[in-house]
Amino acid sequence: xxxxxxxxxxxxxxEGQNVTLSCEQNLNHDAMYWYRQDPGQGLRxxxxxxxxxxxxxxxxxxxxxxxxxxxxxxxxxxxxxxxNPTAFYLCASSIPxxxxxxxxxxxxxxxxx
Amino acid sequence: xxxxxxxxAALSVPEGENLVLNCSFTDSAIYNLQWFRQDPGKGLTSxxxxxxxxxxxxSGRLNASLDKSSGRSTLYIAASQPGDSATYLCAVLVxxxxxxxxxxxxxxxxP
Numbered sequence: 326x327x328x329x330x331x332x333x334x335x336x337x338x339x340e341g342q343n344v345t346l347s348c349e350q351n352l353n354h355d356a357m358y359w360y361r362q363d364p365g366q367g368l369r370x371x372x373x374x375x376x377x378x379x380x381x382x383x384x385x386x387x388x389x390x391x392x393x394x395x396x397x398x399x400x401x402x403x404x405x406x407x408x409n410p411t412a413f414y415l416c417a418s419s420i421p422x423x424x425x426x427x428x429x430x431x432x433x434x435x436x437x438x
Numbered sequence: 439x440x441x442x443x444x445x446x447a448a449l450s451v452p453e454g455e456n457l458v459l460n461c462s463f464t465d466s467a468i469y470n471l472q473w474f475r476q477d478p479g480k481g482l483t484s485x486x487x488x489x490x491x492x493x494x495x496x497s498g499r500l501n502a503s504l505d506k507s508s509g510r511s512t513l514y515i516a517a518s519q520p521g522d523s524a525t526y527l528c529a530v531l532v533x534x535x536x537x538x539x540x541x542x543x544x545x546x547x548x549p
Contacts, residue, residue: 373536
């Protein structure tokens with residue numbers, strides 16, 4: 326089955342620790358995205374990548390970092406510099422330049438205490 | 439900067455009712471508009487995508503319309519069922535920018 330997987334589903338960390346969220350897709354999509362979702366708010370773009378070895382900051386990139394070494398993978402690291410890291414994180418992918426329909430993974434809920 | 443709003447924020451209807459969810463956007467230079475469904479604690483599931491040259495799209499009991507000139511889209515759900523209970527989000531893709539999401543409408547269909 327083609328799709329996007331995110332792991333883990335739930336993640337708990339102590340304040341001051343960096344944590345990496347996994348996102349893998351087998352849809353052969355060039356573009357991948359990371360969003361953050363907080364209660365009562367729409368999704369906000371953290372980082373996106375249109376092609377391997379290239380990525381761009383979104384609206385709320387401070388305190389986050391990413392890499393795109395493979396087409397299938399786009400991991401997100403939440404660093405200790407992120408002031409309010411507790412949130413639901415969603416990964417998505419699309420084929421840029423075409424219909425541009427976005428497909429989403431199941432999400433990772435990160436809790437930092 | 440593109441802004442997307444959705445009205446109402448929450449809606450509760452009895453089973454069998456037809457209903458309309460609204461999405462408004464400020465910049466009419468959009469490439470497409472996509473409607474999603476999100477169940478609690480889950481990712482987003484794509485329902486319908488309308489390209490800028492289209493006026494509407496249909497899938498089963500769902501119909502989405504797009505009026506770029508007025509900056510509006512509506513999602514029509516016919517004969518609602520309890521299984522339709524979820525949060526519905528719209529997102530627009532603006533030329534040269536990224537997707538912008540609305541805050542969503544939380545729908546409850548009561549049996």
